[in-house]
Amino acid sequence: MPGLQDASSQDSGTYNYAYLDEQTKRMIRRAILKAVAVPGYQVPFGGREMPLPYGWGTGGIQVTAAIIGRDDILKVIDQGADDTTNAVSIRRFFAKVAGVATTTRTEVATVIQTRHRVPETPLKEGQILVLQVPIPEPLRMLEPRETETRTLHALSEYGVMQVSLYENIARYGRISKAYNYPVLVNGRYMMSPSPIPKFDNPKLDRNPALQLYGAGREKRIYAVPPHTPVKSLDFDDHPFEIEAWSECCALCGSKQSFLDEMIVDDNGKRLFICSDTDYCQERQQTRQKGES
Amino acid sequence: MTALPILSARSVTKHFGSRVACRGVNFDLWPGEVLGIVGESGSGKTTLLNCLAGRLLPDEGSVTYGTASMGAVDVHSLSEARRRRLARTEWGFVNQDARDGLRMAVSAGGNIGERLMAVGARNYGAIRRTASDWLSRVEIDLDRLDDQPLTYSGGMRQRLQIARNLVSNPRLVFMDEPTGGLDVSVQARILDLLRGLVDRMHLSAVLVTHDLGVARLLTHRLMVMQGGAVVEHGLTDQVLDDPQHAYTQMLVASILPV
Amino acid sequence: MYVAVKGGETAIANSLELLADKRRGSRDVAELSLEQIDQQLSLAVDRVMTEGSCYDRALAALAIKQARGDLIEAIFLLRAYRTTLPRFGDSRPLDSTRMVVERRISSTFKDVPGGQVLGPTYDYTHRLLDFSLAAAGERPDAPAAPVDAAQVMPRVGDILERESLLEPPPAQSDDRAEDITRAPLTLPASRPARLQNLARGDEGFLLALGYSTQRGYGNNHPFVGEIRYGHVPIAFVPEELDFEIEIAEIDVTECDMVNQFAGSHNVPPQFTRGYGLAFGHAERKAMAVALVDRALRAGELSEAVSSPAQDEEFVLSHSDNVEASGFVQHLKLPHYVDFQSELVVLRTLRAEVDERNRRAALDRAAE
Numbered sequence: 010m011p012g013l014q015d016a017s018s019q020d021s022g023t024y025n026y027a028y029l030d031e032q033t034k035r036m037i038r039r040a041i042l043k044a045v046a047v048p049g050y051q052v053p054f055g056g057r058e059m060p061l062p063y064g065w066g067t068g069g070i071q072v073t074a075a076i077i078g079r080d081d082i083l084k085v086i087d088q089g090a091d092d093t094t095n096a097v098s099i100r101r102f103f104a105k106v107a108g109v110a111t112t113t114r115t116e117v118a119t120v121i122q123t124r125h126r127v128p129e130t131p132l133k134e135g136q137i138l139v140l141q142v143p144i145p146e147p148l149r150m151l152e153p154r155e156t157e158t159r160t161l162h163a164l165s166e167y168g169v170m171q172v173s174l175y176e177n178i179a180r181y182g183r184i185s186k187a188y189n190y191p192v193l194v195n196g197r198y199m200m201s202p203s204p205i206p207k208f209d210n211p212k213l214d215r216n217p218a219l220q221l222y223g224a225g226r227e228k229r230i231y232a233v234p235p236h237t238p239v240k241s242l243d244f245d246d247h248p249f250e251i252e253a254w255s256e257c258c259a260l261c262g263s264k265q266s267f268l269d270e271m272i273v274d275d276n277g278k279r280l281f282i283c284s285d286t287d288y289c290q291e292r293q294q295t296r297q298k299g300e301s
Numbered sequence: 302m303t304a305l306p307i308l309s310a311r312s313v314t315k316h317f318g319s320r321v322a323c324r325g326v327n328f329d330l331w332p333g334e335v336l337g338i339v340g341e342s343g344s345g346k347t348t349l350l351n352c353l354a355g356r357l358l359p360d361e362g363s364v365t366y367g368t369a370s371m372g373a374v375d376v377h378s379l380s381e382a383r384r385r386r387l388a389r390t391e392w393g394f395v396n397q398d399a400r401d402g403l404r405m406a407v408s409a410g411g412n413i414g415e416r417l418m419a420v421g422a423r424n425y426g427a428i429r430r431t432a433s434d435w436l437s438r439v440e441i442d443l444d445r446l447d448d449q450p451l452t453y454s455g456g457m458r459q460r461l462q463i464a465r466n467l468v469s470n471p472r473l474v475f476m477d478e479p480t481g482g483l484d485v486s487v488q489a490r491i492l493d494l495l496r497g498l499v500d501r502m503h504l505s506a507v508l509v510t511h512d513l514g515v516a517r518l519l520t521h522r523l524m525v526m527q528g529g530a531v532v533e534h535g536l537t538d539q540v541l542d543d544p545q546h547a548y549t550q551m552l553v554a555s556i557l558p559v
Numbered sequence: 560m561y562v563a564v565k566g567g568e569t570a571i572a573n574s575l576e577l578l579a580d581k582r583r584g585s586r587d588v589a590e591l592s593l594e595q596i597d598q599q600l601s602l603a604v605d606r607v608m609t610e611g612s613c614y615d616r617a618l619a620a621l622a623i624k625q626a627r628g629d630l631i632e633a634i635f636l637l638r639a640y641r642t643t644l645p646r647f648g649d650s651r652p653l654d655s656t657r658m659v660v661e662r663r664i665s666s667t668f669k670d671v672p673g674g675q676v677l678g679p680t681y682d683y684t685h686r687l688l689d690f691s692l693a694a695a696g697e698r699p700d701a702p703a704a705p706v707d708a709a710q711v712m713p714r715v716g717d718i719l720e721r722e723s724l725l726e727p728p729p730a731q732s733d734d735r736a737e738d739i740t741r742a743p744l745t746l747p748a749s750r751p752a753r754l755q756n757l758a759r760g761d762e763g764f765l766l767a768l769g770y771s772t773q774r775g776y777g778n779n780h781p782f783v784g785e786i787r788y789g790h791v792p793i794a795f796v797p798e799e800l801d802f803e804i805e806i807a808e809i810d811v812t813e814c815d816m817v818n819q820f821a822g823s824h825n826v827p828p829q830f831t832r833g834y835g836l837a838f839g840h841a842e843r844k845a846m847a848v849a850l851v852d853r854a855l856r857a858g859e860l861s862e863a864v865s866s867p868a869q870d871e872e873f874v875l876s877h878s879d880n881v882e883a884s885g886f887v888q889h890l891k892l893p894h895y896v897d898f899q900s901e902l903v904v905l906r907t908l909r910a911e912v913d914e915r916n917r918r919a920a921l922d923r924a925a926e
């Protein structure tokens with residue numbers, strides 16, 4: 010068609026910094042500020058249609074795009090690994106639209122965008138963890154209606170979740186929730202920590218870094234400011250506990266980290282390896298140094 | 302503190318479009334009393350009950366609840382938060398169909414324990430023990446504690462609904478045809494159970510029923526409703542043995558002698 | 560020795576090249592042009608514009624070409640592009656009485672002022688595959704009736720409304736239009752937000768819901784008061800000018816449903832309305848939107864809310880096919896960490912069951 014031109018800022022090399030226009034970034038930052046002011050409360054925001062599909066991290070991407078600057082160093086992980094395809098794709102996106110330095114080293118990153126894991130390496134003050142969230146509402150599977158869950162949060166009526174944990178114990182003898190384990194933030198709002206394994210829940214408690222949670226499809230942002238109490242729900246006589254493995258990492262020997270199970274041959278032989286690739290690599294290098 | 306009625310109604314009136322469901326209802330309910338509201342279907346008794354329990358907003362008039370230590374409060378001026386809390390703690394509401402008052406996909410233990418967990422109970426063992434205790438008080442086999450009400454008979458569901466309401470030791474219970482729709486023999490046992498519980502727990506209650514036998518067994522005082530208005534009001538035995546109003550006379554006369 | 564496979568970057572790069580190759584298909588076959596798509600697959604272009612919320616035939620055609628005919632993918636492309644477009648302001652509301660009509664029908668009256676104009680429609684075709692289309696061939700031009708641009712075609716709805724037989728359209732609360740692509744949808748939704756959501760909603764989903772109302776899941780006795788298709792001018796008032804100018808003409812399809820009458824003690828009974836609008840020629844879509852719009856007014860009209868089409872939260876939360884496609888397909892992303900968590904729990908529970916059975920067996924043996 011004659012004269013069909015690209016009137017947007019896509020692909021012509023003339024993006025606004027970090028892809029989103031300034032109005033949109035301002036709108037997202039206002040939502041972030043509200044979220045930080047009310048820890049664990051889901052702030053609705055005018056999420057935009059992004060070039061990645063809903064479900065691929067558009068919420069996390071919008072949060073990162075709103076806060077990232079030229080001096081930042083960005084790390085992106087998915088399932089704890091820097092080299093899974095979606096982490097690679099998101100990292101490339103920001104390298105392109107924000108010209109920002111990227112890294113695989115948790116220690117060195119200023120902004121870490123993650124899907125389904127919290128890094129094993131303890132975070133420091135000044136770092137920001139951006140978590141990708143599919144379903145921000147922790148009560149959603151118990152109460153499908155948004156109009157009702159909004160009221161439950163406003164009135165602090167969380168009995169229905171406690172009942173569901175009771176049911177777990179009655180049926181299985183123990184709480185069987187393995188990931189997306191509900192937490193109470195700052196003693197007030199119940200929050201979904203995103204589908205991280207419950208293994209990672211303790212890392213959220215009083216973490217010195219800022220935690221930002223972005224749900225693009227559902228259009229909600231929430232936050233946990235640094236040093237905020239985050240408590241996983243349980244019963245006094247069935248306290249919260251995390252996963253444990255009898256094996257250790259086949260590459261670095263760690264007994265402390267979350268392990269991925271790899272099936273390595275047709276007979277079902279298994280190997281266990283750290284899910285956090287950076288953590289594992291650091292440990293391997295330290296071991297080598299120690300041995301040499 | 303001077304004694305307060307536990308529940309008062311003044312000129313409670315409610316219409317739906319052009320139809321008047323209930324009109325100008327007045328009464329005082331005192332602690333330990335059970336008030337019955339009888340009438341045929343369409344008489345307005347369920348609408349009145351819902352207005353009293355804060356579920357429907359009357360178009361005119363007021364409903365006042367006498368709290369244990371903070372005087373009288375207007376039920377419809379309470380914040381939603383307070384009203385919901387009241388409904389979970391000091392009040393009970395037994396629905397005619399137990400499915401409306403239970404979580405059908407939650408175990409009996411979970412159903413009974415919910416009110417406890419809603420106000421902060423966090424010991425699984427203790428919650429379970431209390432739930433078991435209540436299960437036997439409503440005469441359900443303990444080995445049904447982990448079963449869902451989906452697997453219960455109608456009579457068992459109703460007993461479970463009663464337990465779920467009474468576990469928080471409420472002061473005031475609203476009941477809408479609590480034995481309606483159940484087998485006659487099942488009804489009799491549940492009525493017995495209710496009478497015993499009301500007595501032992503010194504409950505106050507407002508009970509809606511079309512069945513004068515139920516009224517006779519459970520209530521101290523009776524209001525007879527016809528077409529939205531209270532046509533007669535007095536001690537149950539007096540109203541049933543010596544009805545004054547023509548409508549009440551007709552109702553009483555139509556009971557088959559057993 | 561196990562070595563973790565790296566190479567996500569390379570895999571992606573190769574995948575994109577392979578995709579581009581597939582998109583082009585056999586090099587022996589002529590490449591599709593955007594004009595061909597716009598002209599000869601025009602209804603696909605109409606749908607992509609409507610659900611992409613962006614009226615531009617060339618862009619929609621490009622999206623369809625890039626998406627290899629997958630219309631949901633094309634809608635996604637167009638919407639992502641739309642996000643980055645600068646905005647100048649809001650137009651005046653479209654005035655469909657100023658439409659130059661190509662087709663206009665009403666099923667409520669045999670004849671109406673302005674007439675029943677059949678126009679181009681599949682409605683009376685016999686669905687027999689036309690093999691002459693397999694070969695290129697020239698078609699003679701269709702005979703054209705003279706267009707009377709001055710002819711006024713009053714809306715059937717306005718005629719009924721004048722006699723108070725049909726409720727007036729709900730009053731607009733203020734002049735500023737809501738925009739659900741800029742602010743999140745809040746429930747309960749206002750009517751403008753609801754109609755926007757439905758207009759952008761997946762045609763198949765809304766069609767099924769509309770159909771369900773006709774089969775008894777919240778029936779509201781619909782009649783097509785009017786369907787009109789044609790082009791309408793877009794009027795805009797630039798800040799500097801303070802008067803209206805026409806900036807474009809677009810094709811739209813508008814559907815007014817006349818539904819079950821309602822009334823109350825104070826209001827005498829009147830027919831009620833459902834409304835649907837779509838870009839281009841899209842009667843099925845506009846009708847489905849109108850049916851669902853009316854179904855979602857059940858609460859407002861004091862009707863019992865009992866079926867899926869009347870459940871506002873259910874309908875509006877699931878109508879967006881780009882959201883739906885994203886979330887459904889995201890299940891393909893790695894979820895092995897959560898799966899691992901579940902495996903650990905499952906193994907623990909099974910071990911506990913085994914242990915209990917073992918002990919029970921020992922107890923029985925001991926008796």
